[in-house]
Amino acid sequence: MKTVAFIPVREGSKSISLKNIKPFCGKPLIYWSLKAAVETAEIDEVVVATDSLVIKDTVKSFSFDKVSIYDRDKLNAQDSSPTESVMLEYLSKSNLSTTDNFILIQATSPLLSNKNLSEGFNLLKKNDSVLSCVRSKRFFWNEKGKPLNYDYKNRPRRQDFDGLLMENGAFYINSVHNILENKNRISGKIGVSIMPEYTAVEIDEEDDWIIAESLMKRFILKSQNKKSVKLVLTDVDGVLTDAGMYYSEKGDELKKFNTRDGKAFELLRKANIKTGIITSENTKIVERRAKKLKVDYLFQGKEHKGKLSAALDICKKINISLSDVAYIGDDLNCYELLSNVGFAACPCDAVEKVKSIPSIQILNCRGGEGVFREFVDSFLIN
Numbered sequence: 001m002k003t004v005a006f007i008p009v010r011e012g013s014k015s016i017s018l019k020n021i022k023p024f025c026g027k028p029l030i031y032w033s034l035k036a037a038v039e040t041a042e043i044d045e046v047v048v049a050t051d052s053l054v055i056k057d058t059v060k061s062f063s064f065d066k067v068s069i070y071d072r073d074k075l076n077a078q079d080s081s082p083t084e085s086v087m088l089e090y091l092s093k094s095n096l097s098t099t100d101n102f103i104l105i106q107a108t109s110p111l112l113s114n115k116n117l118s119e120g121f122n123l124l125k126k127n128d129s130v131l132s133c134v135r136s137k138r139f140f141w142n143e144k145g146k147p148l149n150y151d152y153k154n155r156p157r158r159q160d161f162d163g164l165l166m167e168n169g170a171f172y173i174n175s176v177h178n179i180l181e182n183k184n185r186i187s188g189k190i191g192v193s194i195m196p197e198y199t200a201v202e203i204d205e206e207d208d209w210i211i212a213e214s215l216m217k218r219f220i221l222k223s224q225n226k227k228s229v230k231l232v233l234t235d236v237d238g239v240l241t242d243a244g245m246y247y248s249e250k251g252d253e254l255k256k257f258n259t260r261d262g263k264a265f266e267l268l269r270k271a272n273i274k275t276g277i278i279t280s281e282n283t284k285i286v287e288r289r290a291k292k293l294k295v296d297y298l299f300q301g302k303e304h305k306g307k308l309s310a311a312l313d314i315c316k317k318i319n320i321s322l323s324d325v326a327y328i329g330d331d332l333n334c335y336e337l338l339s340n341v342g343f344a345a346c347p348c349d350a351v352e353k354v355k356s357i358p359s360i361q362i363l364n365c366r367g368g369e370g371v372f373r374e375f376v377d378s379f380l381i382n
């Protein structure tokens with residue numbers, strides 16, 4: 001028996017243009033749902049159904065295992081097209097067995113994790129299909145002024161109130177047979193997989209986007225990345241500085257640093273995370289700045305060996321791997337190292353080749369504007 005995850009995305013969107021590939025927490029929105037599906041052991045294949053060449057190219061750029069593209073019919077990619085229509089279209093053309101499992105995943109639910117999906121599969125053992133929900137402890141009323149889920153004369157305390165289960169749209173699991181027979185994503189005896197309350201948000205409007213990014217940074221990114229990051233490295237020009245070259249009347253070279261970045265180094269020290277600066281330049285300015293910041297490792301003028309080699313030297317000294325390293329860089333000489341570390345990021349004004357690295361987090365700040373602090377805040381719990 002095979003399990004296929006199905007993620008339908010289309011080019012058109014009334015509220016947010018090409019929202020499925022718009023940057024969300026530094027990566028295209030669809031990246032997060034794909035990542036969750038790919039990292040779920042129970043899923044054998046992930047199919048992205050799209051009518052868009054640009055979405056197709058974006059998905060391919062991730063180089064995820066288990067992912068394939070299905071060219072959906074444009075007739076089933078309209079504003080009025082129900083999701084079931086593209087599901088049935090794909091199933092009618094696929095070679096899936098009727099006994100195979102089929103899981104619908106929404107690209108607009110980036111807070112989904114592989115843990116959530118595995119919990120859903122565990123429920124499938126005792127049910128015909130499964131859907132994801134969150135527990136809402138809100139009090140609901142109808143338009144006639146009647147309460148729907150509580151007695152207002154005996155208002156319960158939140159901790160004593162079960163509330164209601166609300167679909168969050170993250171995923172639905174069923175068998176191919178059931179979907180073809182019932183023409184619906186869920187059927188039969190339905191199991192409810194309860195996800196955390198913060199996953200209730202779905203991205204349909206601009207305001208949803210802002211809220212979802214904030215929740216992602218608070219509940220997902222910080223907890224995931226803090227566990228693995230043991231060393232934080234940074235470039236200088238274009239990251240700690242604005243990449244500008246300043247000269248005094250006497251010809252002295254000057255660089256402008258941001259004090260917020262200095263605070264970030266202090267926060268890392270308090271968290272017992274090692275720090276390092278790797279730069280191709282070799283200047284007293286950077287040496288003095290590194291000393292003031294109490295940076296653990298400073299590599300200057302390593303162009304002949306490359307920044308990756310310098311990072312490997314540090315890793316060897318403290319007995320860690322590159323997967324334990326977080327690095328922020330902005331230019332071509334940072335590309336190799338950014339492509340190999342566990343957690344890569346760049347300023348929003350980095351060169352396009354750097355921003356095209358599939359796993360990179362594109363930050364909101366420009367170089368020299370506190371982007372290193374933003375980088376550290378994205379994974380470090382203060």
